[in-house]
Amino acid sequence: MSVTTTEALRQPTDAEREFIDGVAAYYQMNDGMPLARGRLIGWLVICDPPTQSARSLSAKVGCDESDVDYILGLLVPSGVLQRSEAPDPDDFLVKMDDTAWPERVKAVFANIPVFHEILQQGCEALAEAPAERRRRIESMERLFGYLSVEIPAVIEAYEQRSKEPMEI
Amino acid sequence: MSDSLPPIAAERLGDAERRFVENFGRYYEREGFAYPLGCVLGWLVISDTPCQRASEICERLGVTHAHVDRVAEQMVPAELLDREELDGGDYTLSMRDEAWHKAVEHTFCSWPQFHAVMQSGLDRIDDQPPGRMNRLRSMEDLFSYLSVELPTVMRRFEEKSRLA
Numbered sequence: 001m002s003v004t005t006t007e008a009l010r011q012p013t014d015a016e017r018e019f020i021d022g023v024a025a026y027y028q029m030n031d032g033m034p035l036a037r038g039r040l041i042g043w044l045v046i047c048d049p050p051t052q053s054a055r056s057l058s059a060k061v062g063c064d065e066s067d068v069d070y071i072l073g074l075l076v077p078s079g080v081l082q083r084s085e086a087p088d089p090d091d092f093l094v095k096m097d098d099t100a101w102p103e104r105v106k107a108v109f110a111n112i113p114v115f116h117e118i119l120q121q122g123c124e125a126l127a128e129a130p131a132e133r134r135r136r137i138e139s140m141e142r143l144f145g146y147l148s149v150e151i152p153a154v155i156e157a158y159e160q161r162s163k164e165p166m167e168i
Numbered sequence: 169m170s171d172s173l174p175p176i177a178a179e180r181l182g183d184a185e186r187r188f189v190e191n192f193g194r195y196y197e198r199e200g201f202a203y204p205l206g207c208v209l210g211w212l213v214i215s216d217t218p219c220q221r222a223s224e225i226c227e228r229l230g231v232t233h234a235h236v237d238r239v240a241e242q243m244v245p246a247e248l249l250d251r252e253e254l255d256g257g258d259y260t261l262s263m264r265d266e267a268w269h270k271a272v273e274h275t276f277c278s279w280p281q282f283h284a285v286m287q288s289g290l291d292r293i294d295d296q297p298p299g300r301m302n303r304l305r306s307m308e309d310l311f312s313y314l315s316v317e318l319p320t321v322m323r324r325f326e327e328k329s330r331l332a
Contacts, residue, residue, distance in 0.1 A: 013293075015289075015292040015293045015294075016293055018288070018292060019285065019288065019289035019292065019293060022285035022288060022289070023285055025285075026278070026281060026282050026285055029278075030246075030274065030275070030278045030281075030282075031245055031246050032244070032245020032246060032247075033245065045289075045303050045304050045307065046289065046293060046300070046301070046303070046304055048296070048297065048300045050303065074200075074242075075200075076200075077200035077201070078199060078200030079200070096303055097303075098299075098302035098303050098306055099302075099303075099306045100303075101303065101306070101307045101310075102306050102307055102309070102310040105310060105314070106310075108199065111195070111198070111199070114195065115195055118188070118191045118192055118195055121187065121188055121191065122188040122192075122210075122213065122214055124184070125182075125184030125185055125187070125188045125214070126184075126214055129216070133214070133216045133217075133218075135265040136213055136214070136218065136263055136264075136265050136267075136268075137213050137214055139265050139266055139268065139269055140213065140268045140269070142329070143268065143269050143272060143325065146325050146328065147272070147321070147325075150321045150324070150325075151321070154314070154317045154318070154321065157317075158310065158313045158314070158317075161313070162309075
């Protein structure tokens with residue numbers, strides 16, 4: 001799909017701006033992320049078409065190319081965003097698939113039991129270490145031992161709910 | 169996917185420590201982080217002492233200063249790690265005992281706020297061509313569920329911890 005359409009070049013509307021500012025404020029407050037990077041994430045959720053050139057993304061949300069690179073470094077390896085070549089060799093294309101974000105969240109949650117096993121192994125590795133040194137990993141092991149049981153159950157219930165026919 | 173830390177790390181970590189740090193790195197690599205970044209984070213979970221100089225971490229794990237800087241850039245604002253500047257451009261990173269617990273709790277309990285942003289987006293950005301809002305709609309559906317369930321999961325953990 002071409003990304004040089006009029007739609008791709010127009011500036012965000014007030015409602016779109018409100019949304020991307022809301023996403024940015026959330027990430028700044030909760031992860032300390034600079035606002036420009038959060039706006040970029042927000043825009044990638046609602047942009048039309050879903051595929052945008054890196055250059056047009058920078059122009060739309062008012063961020064630097066380094067911000068685009070940072071967000072791609074964060075979200076391409078995990079599969080939330082896809083990066084591909086652009087017709088202009090100095091530019092590239094970025095896209096978020098319709099279900100990429102929820103699928104990513106579910107994949108992270110599905111791996112919590114694996115993470116817990118690694119933490120158990122770490123506790124064993126420090127079995128003879130002083131209590132003060134063990135405290136960090138023991139605290140994590142307790143939490144993720146709990147989450148490795150609870151979270152898969154939450155996701156299973158969500159999937160089950162999604163399969164059920166909607167009441168009219 | 170990387171298999172192991174550089175040989176220098178084998179000389180400066182015990183076998184069990186190295187296995188843990190490498191497994192941590194591999195786990196984070198599967199989650200989309202560069203392998204050395206996960207190793208740095210894993211080391212900070214078990215390091216002795218909890219407070220480590222960036223230069224020491226590089227020497228011990230055989231990772232670059234850029235790797236440690238990247239971990240600091242991502243994890244300090246998220247309050248998983250504390251950073252203190254030292255003379256000469258070096259700095260320390262440390263993980264508090266309850267840092268991970270606080271970070272997970274904070275994330276789960278912030279999701280109702282994230283969901284509200286998505287819901288408002290769906291309400292406000294109307295009159296769109298078919299399919300445009302699919303990304304936002306699929307996120308809103310999952311987060312509407314998780315924003316109720318996950319704070320409850322954390323509350324049950326707190327209750328369980330209090331009774332233990």
